[in-house]
Amino acid sequence: MLKENLDLSRLFYPRAIAIVGASPDHNSLGSLPIRFLQRHGFPGKIYPVNPKHKEIMGLACYPSLPEINDEIDLALIGIPRQFVLSALRSCAEKRVPFAILFSAGFAEMGAEGKKAQEELKEFVKKTNVRIVGPNCIGIINTHGRVAASFTSGLEMDFLLPGNIGLITQSGGVGNCVLTRAYDRSIGLSYFISSGNEVDLEIADFLEFFLRDERTQSIALLLEDLKNPKKFLEAAERAFQVGKPIVALKVGRSEKGKQAASSHTGAMGGRDDIYEGFFRQKRICRVYDIDELLEVAHLFASSKIPAGKRVAILTTSGGSGALLADLAADNQLSLPPPATATKEKLNDLVPAVATISNPMDITTQFMNDPEAIGRYLLTFDQDENYDLLIINFTVSSPERTKKVAEKMAALKPSLSKPLVVCWPVGSMAQEAFHCLQKAGLPLFFQPAHCLLAVGKLVRLSQASEKY
Amino acid sequence: MLKENLDLSRLFYPRAIAIVGASPDHNSLGSLPIRFLQRHGFPGKIYPVNPKHKEIMGLACYPSLPEINDEIDLALIGIPRQFVLSALRSCAEKRVPFAILFSAGFAEMGAEGKKAQEELKEFVKKTNVRIVGPNCIGIINTHGRVAASFTSGLEMDFLLPGNIGLITQSGGVGNCVLTRAYDRSIGLSYFISSGNEVDLEIADFLEFFLRDERTQSIALLLEDLKNPKKFLEAAERAFQVGKPIVALKVGRSEKGKQAASSHTGAMGGRDDIYEGFFRQKRICRVYDIDELLEVAHLFASSKIPAGKRVAILTTSGGSGALLADLAADNQLSLPPPATATKEKLNDLVPAVATISNPMDITTQFMNDPEAIGRYLLTFDQDENYDLLIINFTVSSPERTKKVAEKMAALKPSLSKPLVVCWPVGSMAQEAFHCLQKAGLPLFFQPAHCLLAVGKLVRLSQASEKY
Incomplete structure (x- = not known):
């Protein structure tokens, strides 16, 4: 039946x-x-x-x-x-x-x-x-x-296919995710507004995603669970098949719970119970709309790093310091490069810097995409690292595009996940489009970038323990 | 001399x-x-x-x-x-x-x-x-x-005049702020890259800003202070003349400090000392580039609220719950509306909601800007509130533009600060431009919005205590 x-x-x-x-x-x-x-x-x-x-x-x-x-x-x-x-x-x-x-x-x-x-x-x-x-x-x-x-977001020019399955109990927030994802060239596989869930509920859609080849990660906007047991069973299977779930649960606070309850008849429920569910089923919890989108996207598009050792390459010392601080906030480690790395890159070291981590490659190499490629490949081969982050601060359309093209071409040669952080304005949008097309995870806010990388790393650690 | x-x-x-x-x-x-x-x-x-x-x-x-x-x-x-x-x-x-x-x-x-x-x-x-x-x-x-x-950000089409004075010890991060501000139509009064500060230093530029009529708030990207005493004196005067300082201090972590030090010869210094300076001089500390920009912008463009009582109006119950959670995170209070407010708006209450806080006005009023205007004016007159936040989730270009025009027209009639949160994609950009032109603070991320409002409120509380 x-x-x-x-x-x-x-x-x-x-x-x-x-x-x-x-x-x-x-x-x-x-x-x-x-x-x-x-x-x-x-x-x-x-x-x-x-x-x-x-x-x-x-x-x-x-x-x-x-x-x-x-x-x-x-x-x-x-x-x-x-x-x-x-x-x-x-x-x-x-x-x-x-x-x-x-x-x-x-x-x-x-x-x-x-x-x-x-x-x-x-x-x-x-x-x-x-x-x-x-x-x-x-x-x-x-x-x-x-x-x-x-939903008004459908006034967009075209549907953007992707591999994040979104289930939202809030239609309004769903429209936010849909349109902000579109702006970032982040595609969803399915958008599901589940509403009051008189019949089909989150767990049913989760089960569909588990069997769906197009869905690689799952984003949830949660107000309450009608049927926690069924949800936990589906979440368990999601974990087993390696489709990570990222959840933005609203109604954490007393006033938030009241607001959620008055609009869908949600029961709310104590937040510590939800927190327990999430921990138990390795559901990654986030606290805002863009985080939901960005973490789900990183989960859906990146390889899982083997550990938490990150190399940070930047074009600016100040941003290197900023990213290092944020890496520490997210329990990532920044070991120094191996001797072999220093030797291989010795001829590239700009006058003002040394081979280190964070590595300040300075802006001079924005005119030399080949050198940026050598930096990336060499750090990729360094056994001290599990994941690479490269952060740019230059924004000129012409130079950024060439660098992005180089990285896109390089991507298949890299053995480790590469995450790009490029916190400049849209004047560099051709570079952004190039990276997005190549499937390179791209962040515009260092704090969001390191948060997502931290969660990706803990995903791998959860898998190991399991 | x-x-x-x-x-x-x-x-x-x-x-x-x-x-x-x-x-x-x-x-x-x-x-x-x-x-x-x-x-x-x-x-x-x-x-x-x-x-x-x-x-x-x-x-x-x-x-x-x-x-x-x-x-x-x-x-x-x-x-x-x-x-x-x-x-x-x-x-x-x-x-x-x-x-x-x-x-x-x-x-x-x-x-x-x-x-x-x-x-x-x-x-x-x-x-x-x-x-x-x-x-x-x-x-x-x-x-x-x-x-x-x-700086490559100057390839922008035009300089955008504004009232935030930026002093950055990191040129690279400075370019990020410059270009991201431009994208958001947030203007700076001055951009100052102070570099190694062999002579003119942050405190000198602060003093200039204090006397400059065009500068209303000050954004700092700090690696280290060459001359803390002089800085603290200038910061003290900034507080006295009501020009708030927002600071992103990098090098908080051990690795971050090393990164900062290797690139400008900065001494770094213990973070708790900086934290003490900031508290002492009511300098508002932030932790990422967009936060620096957004908080400085809110400080420069908003009236100071009399207290921490916030009314949240939204077009979606789920986003109301989200914003309520974030308001609680930022120590804001969300009192219920006064009886008079309920009476005045009774005829507008949609079938599915009640007059409350957060107030879910539902999306039906996106076709009725006049009703949105009535909501805003009525909550503005409610003595239970010090500041209003309105959050939209609808994104259609046509309807959003009309609503934005209504709010822009309404702005001079409001007695309290109004902050707009509109976490949708750029399909609503005409609405965004309209709000930006009207000088209404506009946020795209609820977490950043509530963080900035929380800091604005504490600014007013600091002033009172002083």
């Missing part, structure tokens, strides 16, 4: 989507998903459903679900609460396996809403329709070009 | 600048400052000096300083170390009051370099030429359009 052996493939790769309550009204829940599905090249069929219209956005509009003469894999429902159950019954009648409920006004809205959500729960028990939501903003599958959501 | 009553106005507003060792070589220290002075519309005269050339970049080139038939206020010197003293003697002969030494190879470079720096020091004692550097990247005066620097 479907519910026992959950297969979400038709949810994430639907062949046909029906929009129940489709509307020509530009900014409505019945219109935006159609626009976004079209904009992002959904390869399947789109069926607007609304008895009041013959055609919506160039598509034939159907009076009801059963009247569509096609197999529907997914129904999107954004109509007022009082009509939701009836729409779901149509889904059952039409044998639609999945419905996403954008509609709000359920458990997050007082006694009446809670009652309505209970009715949904009863419905779920009796049918084979599996539900995402209610009170959610939908799902996105970047690889399959399925933008089954009304 | 000049040295007793230091007036740096000719340094920052020079009528004529000589470039000693001027060169047509595109990327050299003798060429870049000429290009940048021209690019950014320096209103004074530029005199290249080099006996080997008749003309450089369209300017008549002079064989030596004394042969220029004009009064020179500032000489830029980027020639090899061994020629520096002779160039400085020409400056003295020509009665040039200020010289910026880009040249490296002094105290940061072993025994020989230290000796050369001692010679410079002797020279300074005997003449009236005041020196910035050596081993610095120069100064920028945005209001006066003086780009007397070779």
Whole structure:
């Protein structure tokens, strides 16, 4: 039976989507998903459903679900609460396996809403329709070009395929992650807004990610766990298959808990219990949106270092000192280079510096990408190190691009993870794009860079202990 | 005598600048400052000096300083170390009051370099030429359009005038601040790279800022203090005149201290001593580049709140919970709104929420800027609050722009500081520009936003106690 052996493939790769309550009204829940599905090249069929219209956005509009003469894999429902159950019954009648409920006004809205959500729960028990939501903003599958959501971030030019699976209990924060990731050329594999989770919940989506080849790391925005036991089991399996989970849990504080609770009917729960869950299942905890994104991205894109010994190369002594401080904050060690490294690089040592760690290569080599390549390869071969960080402070478009191209070309030759920190403005954006295209992890804030590297290192240590 | 009553106005507003060792070589220290002075519309005269050339970049080139038939206020010197003293003697002969030494190879470079720096020091004692550097990247005066620097960030399209005075002992980190500020439309009043500080030092520049009307807050990138007593006196006066100092001190850790010391010959010094200085003089300490920029910007652009009672308005319950957590981390309080506020806004309460703090106004009002205006004005009038934060999660270009325009228009009517947090991608950049133009502090990372607000609040508390 479907519910026992959950297969979400038709949810994430639907062949046909029906929009129940489709509307020509530009900014409505019945219109935006159609626009976004079209904009992002959904390869399947789109069926607007609304008895009041013959055609919506160039598509034939159907009076009801059963009247569509096609197999529907997914129904999107954004109509007022009082009509939701009836729409779901149509889904059952039409044998639609999945419905996403954008509609709000359920458990997050007082006694009446809670009652309505209970009715949904009863419905779920009796049918084979599996539900995402209610009170959610939908799902996105970047690889399959399925933008089954009304989130405003979908006004982006294109979906950016990637390997981070995002599950968010907050639609708003989800949109933040989506758009900030896009700006950084960081792709998601799937975006899932789970809403009130009357049926499908975080653990179900986790299980899907575990079997999905495109997802390498998992980012969670958590308000509360409906079913901790099921979550912990899924998290355990995620750890076993080497797909690390990064979690931003909101509602840590008393006021934060109240805020979370009033908006999704979340129970909240004591933060120390969550902290215990995270430690037990090696879930990496972060405290802000960009951290969630950056750590998940580093986990998804970097090799795991063998240990915590880091070499820092910089073009500025001051930034070397800054990164060294931040490395210490994150329990990383900065051993000096081996004698062989010093000998190999002796001819490159600028007049004002020595071969050391942090290594100040000075800005003079920004005109000499070959020398930067030699530095990187030599430190990469130094057995004293497990991971390399290179930090640039120069920003001129021309020179930064050449250096980035050199590093991109060099990447396949490196045996250790290389992380780039380049805390300058967007005038160097061509260099940034070049690194991003090459899959080199790129940070703009040294503190975030060292935090993420610290977490990557502890991930490897957790694996060893396990 | 000049040295007793230091007036740096000719340094920052020079009528004529000589470039000693001027060169047509595109990327050299003798060429870049000429290009940048021209690019950014320096209103004074530029005199290249080099006996080997008749003309450089369209300017008549002079064989030596004394042969220029004009009064020179500032000489830029980027020639090899061994020629520096002779160039400085020409400056003295020509009665040039200020010289910026880009040249490296002094105290940061072993025994020989230290000796050369001692010679410079002797020279300074005997003449009236005041020196910035050596081993610095120069100064920028945005209001006066003086780009007397070779830093690559000057390839930006224009200088952005502002009210943060930056003094950096690290040229590289200085370039990071400069370019990241530019990206955020955050203007500096002055950019000062102080280098090895053989003569003019941080305290001298601080004193200049205290008397400068354009500078409202001061950002410091510190490796070490050459003269702590003088610094503490200047910091004391800065506090008295209400120009807050924000400091990023690098070399906190053992490895960081070594890195700083090897590159400018800095002594380093125990971090707890610096921590004591900062506490004593109410200097606000930060730990990364963007924090330095963002806190200095908030200090320079916001009113000081009367206390720590913050109202948080958001378009998403999850982000409300996140911001509430971060507010607690930063010792801010989130009292509930007064009854009058609840009554005034009763008709606006969306079906799913109540008037509370954090206040989830939901995304529905993104189509109704007037309602957002009413929310802001009503919370502004609520005596339970000292400062307002509004956080948006919607990113669509069209709607965000209208909301931003409303807030910009509203700003003069608000009695309390308003801080905007908008952690979405650049698709909302027109909205961002609108807020930046209106002088509304804008953050993209909730953690940075609440950190800066926390520091702003403690600034007010420090003032009260003083």
